[in-house]
Every structure is written in structure tokens, then in C-alpha cells.
Amino acid sequence: MQMTSDNENWEPKIIAFCCNWCSYSGADLAGTNRLSYPANVKIIRVPCSCRINPMFILRAFQRGADGVILCGCHPGDCHYMTGNYHTRRRMTLLFSMLDFLGIEKERTRVEWVSAAEGQRFVDVMNDFVGQITELGPSRRLEDLRCRTN
């Protein structure tokens, strides 16, 4: 089956890496407050945004993800003091490499969401899902052998 953005049934697959201390709690807070965001956002918990290896992001694209978003504590508020500064620098590099590989840079994003920002988490996710939906499926890095449907 050929999937394109014209296909009505197409829903983007989105992986959200969230740091345990701020963003994962922010996502929990969104739930506690019964706010809603699209179900295709799936969260992977990591201790700190600096734990996110660029390999994980490439792997997600290879496995058919259409967008990958990284969330961490606001600069200056990292639970591990400097973790998110590393993230910021690494991801700037990775994003330019993705650009080089032909992945639209809008497919990846770094956002800072604190444990108190349930609403912000939701706003960020709604915005990101909207953006990826507009871009359509990501095919460039996808390994078709991994496709399950």
C-alpha cells in the first residue's frame, strides 16, 4: 500500500523523547489536567535530554517515524545542571546533518517544557503534529524492510 499525505487514513508517527524531571512530568501534568493532544505522540522517558543520542533519532526515522521531538528542562533548570546545554549543541549539529540527508529540518525539534507547563506541553505537541501532518510522510530514511503494514 502506498501511503501519501493525500491518503485520508494517514496519521503521522511521532516520537517524543522527554526528560524525566521536567518534560515527562509536564506531560503527566497535561494528563492530570485532562488536556488533550493527538494520540500519535508517543513518549519515551529518558533521564535527561542529554541522554538522547542522535542515533535514536536516526533510528526513529529509519523505522518510519515522521517526526521526532526532544523535550527537556528550560536552559538553566536542568536537573543535572548542564545536560540540556549539551542537547542544544548536539541537536543543532544533528539538524544540519539531517538537512544534508534530505530530511526536512521541521521534522525534528527541541523544546523546553517544565514540570509545571502541562498546557505548554499540549500546545507544543499540537503544533508539532500539525506541522508534521502538513509535511506528510517521511520516506527519506525509512528502511522499507522495517515496514510492518
Add this chain to the structure above:
Amino acid sequence: MQKIGVFVCHCGTNIAATVDVEAVAEAARHVPGVVYATDYTYMCSQSGQDLIKDAVKKYGLTGVVVCSCSPRMHEKTFRKAVNSIGMNPYMLEIANIREQCSWVHKDKEVGTEKAISLMKAAVAKVELDAPLTAGETPVVKRALVIGGGIAGMQTALDIADAGYDVDIVEKNPTIGGKMAQLDKTFPTLDCSSCIVTPKMVDVGQNDKIHIYSYSEVTDVKGFVGNFKVTIKRKARYVDETKCTGCGLCTEKCPMKKAPNEFNLGLNNRTAIYIPFAQAVPKVATIDPNYCLMLNKGVCGLCSKVCDAHAINYKDTDKEIEVEYGAIVAATGYEIMDVSKYDEYAYAQSPDVVTSLEYERLMNAAGPTGGELLRPSDHKRPKTIVFVQCVGSRECDSTRGGKPYCSKICCMYTAKHAMLTKDHYPDTDIYVFYIDVRTPGKNFDEFYRRAVEQYGVHYIKGAVGKVTPENGKLIVQASDLLMNEQLTINADMVVLAAAIEPSHSARHLATLLTASMDTNDWFTEAHPKLRPVESPTAGVFLSGVCQGPKDIPETVAQAGAAASKVIGLLSKDKLAGNPCVAHSDEMMCTGCSQCADVCPYGAITYVDKEFRMPDRTTKVRRVAEVNPAVCQGCGACTVTCPSGAMDLNGFSNSEIMAEVDALCR
């Protein structure tokens, strides 16, 4: 291959309403590796936990997935449960199908599909989980309290009472905090000094308590049970061990123009000073900004008169490093700067004062000896206007306004009004308020006394403008209930200025890696259930640094913080976090990049002997992580160019497996 059990919780209807829990369990039964799956109303209940334990035994499970609420809620509960029957707690993972699924998605089909996907990711992770054991670290049996106000003092006294050593670091020359500056205290109107100075003496004389006054914390390393704290002892130019506090130097000092901070600059003090008569420690301090000897090299009078030979003009800041098992923040508050509120003419007229300044003007030990005289001409004010909520409950922050209620102002304004009337019954007093908030034992009665017995004019409304004119303050205001404009010819205006966190609190929070809210109050680990702990293990909160409070609440919280500290210090050893980094020495090239990014200095390098394929041996430098120091952030794992570093509990392969499962 693991033998995995999957347990899907209904959470009453919290999950079951939007996720078909039976379908999730059924889907689990078809996932390779899963040998047992079931659903249950409340997994976290005793019977739910028993159900898991029984299944582990019956099916010989080696790994468990619980599909339930956030791991932040019950990961510990479930891990403890499986551990009680001998399974390694780190062989259990949670799929968060409540906060991140059933509560955010309304459609049952969508919710169920996502829950299945989250369950599969958790199974994929458990498949790769390895048993982890936490190392143990000894607990240093000494606590540090930062801030010596009533909060810090009470916490220190309670900890000392339990038999542990406590140090107080106070930035000012004396402990006591704001309470030492107050006149009388609501709701009982007992004299503040009479209750706080005996406490200060108790602290000063307790053998278990050591006070580092005129000192600051400049660095914090380590972790719960084992903090290493650098304390800067600011140069006082007086040897604390020799000074007897006789005060002769302060009488002789010719430089008398330094603003007296204890009286909020309402009068002056000498360059060498003791903040107030009951200061603890009662030791003189030289103010380097004003001392003639330090600035011009001439004078030296204090040194000549000091019989104890305590003066040392060559004193310098000194840093010491001390180890602690627990740290308590008790840094209190400050009064917000209201000079940006032009309408109240605070900057223009000395007769417009803040409530804390008013407190000093009424105090027997204050600049006027307790006689209420207005600052400009030292005459007794006949008409006084109090303005409530200055800078509090304000959504617009351009002038430094605060969104929160400062909580204490309604009560202390009623107190000020009554105390003034007590001394000078002919004074006319107006209080402008938005709301009067007096929840608290005997609080509303107290306020009503001000209105009913003392005849204080309470007016609901806002003060629009204060204009200094011919020695008077023309107050233009609106009365919202009568719907009329008022003009009052006042002699003094008192502003109930908002309180804000100590200006050093943010820097301190960074050193402690403790969190703060958007207003810079320290955040508690849980707003209801863990109100005196910060989210950082081993760091506790006492008093107003966590949010506005009056004295009774501050003291209650201070005691609660102490009991948490005592609980921690009573343990000899703490189980560490086993989710730490480790490097594969066969892959490590010893490049040092990991140590550069580690914020805790957990990585060192050792020379190790390796046997080569040709049977020779070779010595190579490799990275070694100290598991007691590593906090498990994972920065090093991504930095390592050789792929040698990995993190327990969040390994590369585990995260990749989760990615794969979620993308399927």
C-alpha cells in the same frame, strides 16, 4: 529470552473508561516473550500487588510490565512488591497508560491502540533489562541549614535535639531574620523580640549547633547523604573568637554615616557595628564600604580601644569545605522594591513607608525609640493611610508585581492599625483593601476587632494617587462599595509591599540543583504529600523560602523539615541509584571526552593491563565511572565517540528497542 508478565490496571474507570483494558491484555498475550497477561481494577492495591506476586511465582516470570499510571506515581510501589518475592526491582517497567494515554485521549479506540503500543514498548524494554543492584553509601551525620531566620533556627534546634550536629550559614552578621525586626506579632500581639531572642540564645548556646554568620554557600558538590559544601566566610575584620561583644568600638568609631540595615536605613550606624543588642553571635563587624581605615588607611581607633585585640584590618574572605548528609534551605524573603509604583510616591516622600519600615518605627529598639514619629519632620502622624496588596496579586509584572497573594499583609496591617490606636487613640486610620483575607486560627476575630472595637476605617477600593503637598500627603482613592471618590489628607502612608524570595535564592537553587517556581519560591517534591522536601534528594525546605507564610506556619514547616532530616541522618547507609553509567573498557580509547561533560566529576581514568591477541600485555588508559558519584544523566554516553559508555536502566539498546516498538 525473558518470561514476561503484563498487568493492565483499570484504575477504577480512570483508565478503563477510555482504554479497553481487556483488549490490551489480550494483545499482550500475543507479544513474543509474554507468558502471562491480565487486567485488574486497582493494581496498586494490596490485592493487585498480590496478584502480580502470585503470577510471578506461578509462571516463573523474569520480567514484569505494569500498564498503569505514571511511573512517577507507582514505579516504586510495584518495584518494591516484586522485590519482596525475590525479583530484581529493575526487571519491572511501567507503561504510562493513564497520564499519557487515557487522560489525554477521549476516543476509546484511539486510546486502546496507543495503550497497546505503549505496552509493547515497555515489553521490548523489559526484554533487554538486566538486574541492577544499587551500591550503598554511608551517610554523613551532619546537617546544613542555610538561613538563620526563625525557620532556620527552629529546624536547627529540632535536628540538634535529636542528637545530630547542625551548622547554620547566615549571610548577615547575626541570626534572627525578619522576625527580629518585628515589633509585636499577630494574632496574639506578643512582643516579637521577647519570643525570638531567647530562641537565638538557645541556638547560640547549643553545643550541637555551629553558626557560620556573615557567610555564604558558594559551592555544593555531591549528593544525598554526602554533600560537600564550600562556605565562604566573608572578611569581618574582627576575630570572632576574641571579640567579647562589649561594643566599645562601636561607641568610638568616628564614621557614623553608614545606613543601618537593621532599621531599613531609617537611621545610621557606625562603620564597625553590632546589628542590635541581642545579636547572636554578639560580635562586631566592620563594614568595608564605610571604614576609614580600610578605605583611606587612617583611623584605626577601634583597634586601639579593643582590649580583646580582636580587630584585624588585614582579614580576608576565607573558604572552608564541610561535608553534610542533608541540606535545608531556609532563606526566607525580602520586601519587594516599590519605588516603581510612582502613584504611591514612595521614592518622593520619606513619609510613605513600607510596612516593615513601619514595624521599625513602632519598635522600642527602633530609630525613634518606639515613639511613632514620621520620618520627614519627626512629628506624630494624626492620619495614616494603609494600602494593601501593593505589588501582590498583580498580573502585570512590568513593575515587578507578583501574581500571588503575600498572605501576611492583611493580618499585619490590622495589627499595625490596632497597635497604633492602642498607643495613640486619636489617630485616624484608613485601610484600603481589595479583599481582606484572614483564614487562620483567631485571625478573622483579630481583624474584626480592628474594625469593631478600634474603629479602623476599612475601605474596599484602590488608592489612585498620593501627592506630597505642604507636608501632607494627599491621598486620592476610590471607595468601590459606596461608588465614590475620596480625598484624604494624610500624614503618613504605609504600603503593604509584596514579599519576594531572597535575592540569593535562585543562585542557591542552582547550586543545590533544587527547582523553583516562576516566582523563585523553592518548589516542594509534591505540593500535597511532600511539602518540605525539594525534588532533589537530601535537600529540604523550611519557612518562607518555599512560599509566603506567617510565623506559626513557618515554625510548623521548620519542624517538619527537621523531622525529614532526622529520618535521613538516622540511616547509616543509603541505597544509591543503580541507573549509572559504565564504560566498556574494551572499547574505551581513553580520550577523556566523557569526563569533560560529566557535571559531577564521576569519571576518572585508570591505567589497566590488557592481554593482546598475540599474548603480550599492554597498559591502556580507560575511563572508570564512580557509581556513588554518577547521577545517571547520560551526558557521557552520547559524548563518547567510541560507543563505550552506556547507562544502566536506559541503555542504548533499550531505548532503540522502545523506538522500534513505538514506530511499528
